[in-house]
Amino acid sequence: MRRLIGVLAVGLMVSVAAPAFAQSSPAPTRASRLGARAFGWGDWQQMIAKDSFDAVAGTTTVRGPGGGAEVQRLWREVFVRGSVSRLRVEGERVFVFDGQVFRLGIPLEITMMPIEVAAGWRFTPLGSRKIAPYVGGGVVFLRYREESDDDGPSDRVNESDRGAVVFGGVDVPVWRFVSAGAEVAYRTVNVPDPGGTFEAFGEKNLGGVSMRVMVSIRK
Amino acid sequence: MTATTVRFTVTAGVCALAAWLSLHDAPVRAQQPGAPQFLTTPAEREAIERAAVSGLRYIPGEVIVKFRIGTTVNGQARALASLRSRPLPERLRWIGDRTARLRMEDDQDSPGIAANLARQPEVEYAHPNWLLRPMLVPNDTSYASRQWNFSMLDMPRVWAINAGAAGITVAVIDTGMTSVTATYGFKTWNGSAIVTHPMAFAISPDFDAARIAAGRDFVFWTGAVLDSHGHGTHVSGTVAQTTNNTLGFAGMAFNAKVMPLKACLSFWDVQILRSEAGVTGYAPLNAGGCPTSAVVAAIRHAADNGAKVINLSLGGTNPSPAFLDALNYAVSRGAFVAMSAGNEFNDGNPTTYPASYGPQVPGAMAVGAVGRSSRRAAYSTTGTFVEIAAPGGDSSDGGSAGLIWQAGIFFSDYNPSVVILPRFDRYSDTALQGTSMASPHVAGLAALLMSQGVTLPAAVEALITKTATDLGTPGRDNDFGAGLIQPRAALRGFGVVR
Numbered sequence: 276m277r278r279l280i281g282v283l284a285v286g287l288m289v290s291v292a293a294p295a296f297a298q299s300s301p302a303p304t305r306a307s308r309l310g311a312r313a314f315g316w317g318d319w320q321q322m323i324a325k326d327s328f329d330a331v332a333g334t335t336t337v338r339g340p341g342g343g344a345e346v347q348r349l350w351r352e353v354f355v356r357g358s359v360s361r362l363r364v365e366g367e368r369v370f371v372f373d374g375q376v377f378r379l380g381i382p383l384e385i386t387m388m389p390i391e392v393a394a395g396w397r398f399t400p401l402g403s404r405k406i407a408p409y410v411g412g413g414v415v416f417l418r419y420r421e422e423s424d425d426d427g428p429s430d431r432v433n434e435s436d437r438g439a440v441v442f443g444g445v446d447v448p449v450w451r452f453v454s455a456g457a458e459v460a461y462r463t464v465n466v467p468d469p470g471g472t473f474e475a476f477g478e479k480n481l482g483g484v485s486m487r488v489m490v491s492i493r494k
Numbered sequence: 495m496t497a498t499t500v501r502f503t504v505t506a507g508v509c510a511l512a513a514w515l516s517l518h519d520a521p522v523r524a525q526q527p528g529a530p531q532f533l534t535t536p537a538e539r540e541a542i543e544r545a546a547v548s549g550l551r552y553i554p555g556e557v558i559v560k561f562r563i564g565t566t567v568n569g570q571a572r573a574l575a576s577l578r579s580r581p582l583p584e585r586l587r588w589i590g591d592r593t594a595r596l597r598m599e600d601d602q603d604s605p606g607i608a609a610n611l612a613r614q615p616e617v618e619y620a621h622p623n624w625l626l627r628p629m630l631v632p633n634d635t636s637y638a639s640r641q642w643n644f645s646m647l648d649m650p651r652v653w654a655i656n657a658g659a660a661g662i663t664v665a666v667i668d669t670g671m672t673s674v675t676a677t678y679g680f681k682t683w684n685g686s687a688i689v690t691h692p693m694a695f696a697i698s699p700d701f702d703a704a705r706i707a708a709g710r711d712f713v714f715w716t717g718a719v720l721d722s723h724g725h726g727t728h729v730s731g732t733v734a735q736t737t738n739n740t741l742g743f744a745g746m747a748f749n750a751k752v753m754p755l756k757a758c759l760s761f762w763d764v765q766i767l768r769s770e771a772g773v774t775g776y777a778p779l780n781a782g783g784c785p786t787s788a789v790v791a792a793i794r795h796a797a798d799n800g801a802k803v804i805n806l807s808l809g810g811t812n813p814s815p816a817f818l819d820a821l822n823y824a825v826s827r828g829a830f831v832a833m834s835a836g837n838e839f840n841d842g843n844p845t846t847y848p849a850s851y852g853p854q855v856p857g858a859m860a861v862g863a864v865g866r867s868s869r870r871a872a873y874s875t876t877g878t879f880v881e882i883a884a885p886g887g888d889s890s891d892g893g894s895a896g897l898i899w900q901a902g903i904f905f906s907d908y909n910p911s912v913v914i915l916p917r918f919d920r921y922s923d924t925a926l927q928g929t930s931m932a933s934p935h936v937a938g939l940a941a942l943l944m945s946q947g948v949t950l951p952a953a954v955e956a957l958i959t960k961t962a963t964d965l966g967t968p969g970r971d972n973d974f975g976a977g978l979i980q981p982r983a984a985l986r987g988f989g990v991v992r
Contacts, residue, residue: 324990327990328990331989331990368986368987368988368989369987369988370948370953370956370957370987370988371988372948372950372952372953372956372957373952373953375950375953377947377948377949377950377953377987378947379946379947379948379985379986379987380946380947381655381985381986381987383989385989385990419991421989421990421991421992423986423989425651425654425655425986427651430986432989432991432992434991466991469991469992470988470991470992471988471989471990471991471992472988472989472990473990473991475988481991
């Protein structure tokens, strides 16, 4: 499984980063040193399933903290990373009939934990501030939970689904080993045979466009 | 002293004398002022009795007629002129939009009258005033108090989500539910003479009087709603029996209000009407029923007076477009309608009306019955019109413990087979079975859903259907419809993915 993920990650990296690779060839000296980076971020995800989340939560955005680690310069400017976010939103249980949403007043908490394994390419830093752009892609394993106050054991929704992620962002060194950055990602995670508001609105994707603001420490 | 007071004094005196002479176990608690004004005329009562004797499914001499849009009074007169006695439009008693009941004193052939009228260009439809029946299969009233039906539906956990549908009014169109504690001096036959007998009525001690909404009697009299049959009381109990009061039984939507609308005559109602008209002797034991005209008027009354749920635990085997009109009207006014699917599986399994109109009206559902093993009750009518199933009891599935138990009027006090001078003020544990018992489970669930925020009748139906547990043949079938109701799943609704 891990080998498969590694192969997928490198493959995705190559396909996503190839054009930039041709434009900007990194310095040979940088390619020879392995590096590492740990990062934490705030993650705001605009859901693809807007109708469903709007019906249940009154918003189409979920948010939460996250973080991960990255191994840099595996080969030239290739990096691999693993990350996880904990996205959460509160709402209430509903019934949708002919597009009309009936709110039932039963609190519902949705928690999503996307675990991403990805690879990417980091470009040569630009300008005097050494702004370093990067792109990448990989797989996402999503743990999804719905909980209400009165749930019985059989009521809880706790499932795992798989999808893909692509991302791009920039790093800016701010102090010694510390960098700040921003990243945009696109996740897509299809739920097989969904019920609930997904079924009512004909939606099935728990992914979305994610904005991340991050702080990292590199070594 | 006014005439009313004189009448009251005389009536009270007669009642007291009759009670003293003939009875010593019927305490006279209260007397209502004013002479009783009965809604069923002697001729109508006689027709109902004749229907019972002749086994007719309609009231002789009565038809329901609907005129086409734009028909003027002159047009109505023209259509009526096609009848032999040429009645004037003033004879029409309106029960709905362009729909009226016509009573012919001199022609008892309702099918013939209806056929004649239906041929007239001014008439949209006409049919006999069908006589429906409460859909129960009576059983003995041995004492037990296990409401397996509520355990089956996981009601304690349902009530943890919604404590009994507060703020919702459920109209129960039936034999009535007694809404006053009083004694009335009604005339009846004591075996040798017509006597004025003080008949005691009482609100069920297991039903909070404050939750009885203003009701109305459409068939018997202009006074308070009285149940002299017991069916309406039992059905109302399943909908909203007072719960958590250390007494008797629970009800599905125990904080809802019940609007008792009496549209069915009991044997005793007919007997009283007969005696009040001065006709000696007993009415036929099977006399009574629910005139289509009264049921249709009650449906419209419920919808116009704030009921959000209507229960119809009654039915017959004759179609009436007037039902379809009334159901559509009720749903358009925001009222969900639950209807019993029928108890005649073993009697030819005929299609039941108004239940069979359910599939045509999103927001009105035909309800079949299951026993305690979730099998179709042996009597429960099947067909393409059955939309959902609920506990209705089945003595072949668990004996008396497998029936539906609620507080009911003490049957031995009014059993027409043995009682001459009845009373209706004492209650006991009462077990019945029938789709009459299944329908109020769905009505109660609808009240809970309305209270929870699903305010559109069609949405209530969709939610009940979607959350039902499939029984029998996979998918919808003619025995159970979509399956057995699951109140908790319905009340919980849905999240994003499940």
